[in-house]
Amino acid sequence: MQRIGETVRRELGRYGTAGAMADTVACWPDAVGEQVAANAWPARFARDGTLLVSTSSSAWAFELGQLEGEILPRLRLALGKEAPKRLRFAPGPLPDRREPASARPRPVPPEPTPDQVREARKLAAAIGSEELRKSVEKAARASLASSGYGRSI
Numbered sequence: 337m338q339r340i341g342e343t344v345r346r347e348l349g350r351y352g353t354a355g356a357m358a359d360t361v362a363c364w365p366d367a368v369g370e371q372v373a374a375n376a377w378p379a380r381f382a383r384d385g386t387l388l389v390s391t392s393s394s395a396w397a398f399e400l401g402q403l404e405g406e407i408l409p410r411l412r413l414a415l416g417k418e419a420p421k422r423l424r425f426a427p428g429p430l431p432d433r434r435e436p437a438s439a440r441p442r443p444v445p446p447e448p449t450p451d452q453v454r455e456a457r458k459l460a461a462a463i464g465s466e467e468l469r470k471s472v473e474k475a476a477r478a479s480l481a482s483s484g485y486g487r488s489i
Contacts, residue, residue, distance in 0.1 A: 356418035357381060363414040368407055376400055377430045387411075387420035390428030397425040448481035456480055 357378065365373040375392040382388055391397040400407065404423045412419040448456065456476035463469040 356415065356420075359415055359418055360387065360411070360420070363411070367410040367414050372400065372407075375430070376425065379428055381420065382424075385421035387423050389423060389425045390430055391425050392427070392430055394427050397427055400425045445478060446481045448477040452480040453477055 357380065360378050360381075364378055368376070375396045376389050379388045379390045389400070391400060400423075404425075408420070408423055411423075456473050459476045460469045460473035463472055
C-alpha cells in the first residue's frame with residue numbers, strides 16, 4: 337500500500353513553490369508554537385519564495401513581522417531547502433482548528449459541600465420570590481462549589 341502524501345507532494349511540486357506548502361503547514365505549529373499557530377497560519381507562497389501568512393488581526397501581523405528574524409531560522413531548520421526566503425504577515429482567514437463545542441466532553445461540575453449549601457441558602461434567604469430565591473440559591477451553590485477549583489465566585 338502506497339502513502340498518498342508523497343504522491344500529493346510530488347504533484348504539487350510540479351507547480352513550483354506550491355509543493356513546499358504541505359511541509360510548511362505540517363511543521364508550522366512546532367516552529368512557531370501553539371499560541372502563534374492559533375493566531376497565524378501559512379496561506380501561500382509568493383513567486384519570489386516569500387511565505388504569506390494570514391493572521392487573526394493587524395496587531396498579530398505587526399508583532400510577527402517584528403519576529404520574522406526568529407521565526408524564519410526555525411522554518412529553515414525544519415524545512416531545509418524548501419524553507420521560505422522571507423515571511424510576510426497580513427490579516428486574513430485562518431483555518432478553524434477548534435473542535436466543535438458539541439464534540440468536547442463537558443466537565444462534571446463539583447458537588448457543593450454541606451457548608452456551601454448552607455451559605456448559598458443564607459445568601460438567597462432575603463429574596464421574596466420563591467422561584468427566584470431557588471434559582472439564586474442553585475447558582476450560589478454551583479458558584480461556591482466551583483470556587484475551590486480555581487474559579488472565583
